[in-house]
Amino acid sequence: MPDSEARRAIGQAREWIRCLSVKHVMELAPADAMLALIGLWLGDITYVHKDSESLGVVANRLQQLLDDSDQDTVGSGHYDTRLLLISDSILRCCGQASARIEVLARELAADFEDLDSTPDDYLGESFLLSKRGLLPRHVTMPVDVSLEWKIGLGGISAQRTHVQNLCRQIEGATGFGTFPIETSRLGRVELEFRLSQVLLGSLHSYDIELAAAVLRSLVSIQARDSRSVREALRFLLLQQWRDGRFGFLSTEVRLLAGERSPVEPVARRVYLQSTVACMWAIAMMLRDDWIVHAVRLFTGTEQAA
Amino acid sequence: MIHIEPSADRALDWLVGHLDLFNPMDGNVKIQRSRLKPLTELALLLTCMSMREMWQGDRRVSVVGNLIARTHVSQDMRSHLIRHTDAFVPHVLRAISLKQIAMIDWDDEQVLLQRLLRCSNVLFTERLPFQELELRYALEGAGLVHSEPSVATLFRRTIASHLCPTVYMTEFDAYTLTHAIFYATSFGHEPLAIAAIQRQRLEVALRDLLDIYLYVGQWDLVAELLFACCCLATRDSRQYREALIALGTLQGVDGSMPGPAAARPLMEHQGEQLRERFFDWSYHTTIVAAMWALTD
Numbered sequence: 394m395p396d397s398e399a400r401r402a403i404g405q406a407r408e409w410i411r412c413l414s415v416k417h418v419m420e421l422a423p424a425d426a427m428l429a430l431i432g433l434w435l436g437d438i439t440y441v442h443k444d445s446e447s448l449g450v451v452a453n454r455l456q457q458l459l460d461d462s463d464q465d466t467v468g469s470g471h472y473d474t475r476l477l478l479i480s481d482s483i484l485r486c487c488g489q490a491s492a493r494i495e496v497l498a499r500e501l502a503a504d505f506e507d508l509d510s511t512p513d514d515y516l517g518e519s520f521l522l523s524k525r526g527l528l529p530r531h532v533t534m535p536v537d538v539s540l541e542w543k544i545g546l547g548g549i550s551a552q553r554t555h556v557q558n559l560c561r562q563i564e565g566a567t568g569f570g571t572f573p574i575e576t577s578r579l580g581r582v583e584l585e586f587r588l589s590q591v592l593l594g595s596l597h598s599y600d601i602e603l604a605a606a607v608l609r610s611l612v613s614i615q616a617r618d619s620r621s622v623r624e625a626l627r628f629l630l631l632q633q634w635r636d637g638r639f640g641f642l643s644t645e646v647r648l649l650a651g652e653r654s655p656v657e658p659v660a661r662r663v664y665l666q667s668t669v670a671c672m673w674a675i676a677m678m679l680r681d682d683w684i685v686h687a688v689r690l691f692t693g694t695e696q697a698a
Numbered sequence: 699m700i701h702i703e704p705s706a707d708r709a710l711d712w713l714v715g716h717l718d719l720f721n722p723m724d725g726n727v728k729i730q731r732s733r734l735k736p737l738t739e740l741a742l743l744l745t746c747m748s749m750r751e752m753w754q755g756d757r758r759v760s761v762v763g764n765l766i767a768r769t770h771v772s773q774d775m776r777s778h779l780i781r782h783t784d785a786f787v788p789h790v791l792r793a794i795s796l797k798q799i800a801m802i803d804w805d806d807e808q809v810l811l812q813r814l815l816r817c818s819n820v821l822f823t824e825r826l827p828f829q830e831l832e833l834r835y836a837l838e839g840a841g842l843v844h845s846e847p848s849v850a851t852l853f854r855r856t857i858a859s860h861l862c863p864t865v866y867m868t869e870f871d872a873y874t875l876t877h878a879i880f881y882a883t884s885f886g887h888e889p890l891a892i893a894a895i896q897r898q899r900l901e902v903a904l905r906d907l908l909d910i911y912l913y914v915g916q917w918d919l920v921a922e923l924l925f926a927c928c929c930l931a932t933r934d935s936r937q938y939r940e941a942l943i944a945l946g947t948l949q950g951v952d953g954s955m956p957g958p959a960a961a962r963p964l965m966e967h968q969g970e971q972l973r974e975r976f977f978d979w980s981y982h983t984t985i986v987a988a989m990w991a992l993t994d
Contacts, residue, residue, distance in 0.1 A: 546948065548911075550914055625865070
């Protein structure tokens with residue numbers, strides 16, 4: 394698949410997020426604003442036509458939302474700490490550091506320093522904090538792939554949480570795909586086998602978000618050129634609407650919304666999640682762009698367009 | 699105790715313990731058409747068993763054979779055969795199993811089948827490509843005179859020769875693929891003459907499909923794919939070994955195999971109703987797993 398096709402898809406997705414952000418900026422919840430911010434940044438690093446205006450609009454909104462919320466909410470596990478820290482990195486390149494996130498980051502760093510070792514599924518946070526200079530160094534450890542998968546009636550899909558944790562570990566162990574994983578050749582082969590299996594299964598089950606996370610993990614362990622990764626990428630590109638969002642998820646939206654009215658906030662969240670997940674996976678396929686900009690972002694040297 | 703791979707012996711015990719639910723005439727005036735498919739699949743298993751020396755004297759062969767023979771010659775089943783042309787192929791498949799264990803007057807049966815073939819629409823009705831292969835397998839097995847194209851020609855028309863990326867394949871596609879392989883190889887008894895590149899593609903597709911159905915817990919298809927790999931003599935993959943271990947682990951102590959995880963019967967059913975629901979859910983995986991175990 395040519396890079397231009399991937400860039401065009403990301404550009405369209407960026408446009409969808411831009412329109413949504415401009416139109417509904419005051420309705421964005423903090424988690425939505427974080428996703429929109431990351432989506433816009435992903436668009437800016439991979440698509441030729443950049444604009445800093447919409448990034449600024451969403452950054453302002455997120456800043457305002459975080460300022461309005463109390464510190465306990467920000468630090469209570471209410472939000473995904475990884476998304477918070479990455480959003481904060483983007484806010485910083487827009488010149489808008491968040492005091493609330495800063496406090497959280499320092500508390501988290503202090504907690505990690507008290508521990509003998511960083512918990513496996515917090516390796517990503519540890520990496521981000523070390524890049525910000527809040528932790529002396531980021532200690533990666535080999536991802537535990539020797540863990541046997543439990544055979545159960547529900548199949549491997551019954552262990553979705555386990556897969557998500559594995560992906561989080563790989564993100565942390567590779568600095569979000571910016572450096573190679575520390576594992577034996579056999580360990581890497583094992584990871585590639587298991588992740589490819591989950592990739593096919595999750596695509597078949599139309600679990601787009603999980604598929605995108607697994608795709609990112611496969612790219613991070615240098616399995617970018619494998620057949621299953623190429624097929625998965627083509628599949629994801631086919632899941633894009635003309636307006637730019639990813640995923641044909643009306644059933645999921647209806648189920649999640651239930652009797653609630655209006656449906657729009659639910660739809661916005663669902664499509665933001667799937668769109669940013671797909672954009673992120675596709676952006677990582679454009680390897681050089683991703684590594685250059687991600688490293689700059691995490692070290693605080695990235696500048697907004 | 700965890701078994702590494704599914705046991706044919708225990709699967710057969712479970713099947714024999716549920717013979718009443720295979721019987722389309724059981725306590726009914728009319729034929730229960732929903733039971734004809736399980737009965738025909740049981741007959742295919744019987745054919746596979748009859749070709750293995752170690753099973754030829756097994757008591758369960760004659761128990762299953764008796765049920766199929768009893769229903770086969772009943773007036774109702776004869777009427778069904780004559781009045782419903784879609785009954786022809788399943789009828790021939792059951793007849794072949796009885797011929798294999800010498801429980802049928804074959805000369806009479808063959809004359810009847812040949813006459814039906816000549817005077818009905820059996821050869822003219824529209825079929826999917828894998829069903830054409832099934833028809834050919836039945837006609838050949840019964841030694842009937844026919845002018846159906848060769849296995850190679852028919853196989854080229856099936857999905858097995860026109861593979862798309864597996865993420866786009868539906869469950870129906872996966873079933874048609876496995877059935878094309880079953881009939882084209884006579885359930886693993888005939889080698890499949892295809893080009894090396896095509897075989898390679900087929901092997902990749904089977905591995906990918908095993909990945910997918912191990913992921914979603916569709917054990918019926920996992921068993922079919924495992925058996926299809928066996929028919930193609932392509933057992934050297936990690937997916938094959940994982941599928942084996944999974945099915946071996948999931949086989950019940952009574953010998954039954956689970957059906958698709960998503961279609962598991964509700965435990966709110968009770969007594970005979972629960973037994974029937976569980977049978978509907980399990981019988982196909984159990985038969986296919988037993989076929990695999992007999993062939994491997």
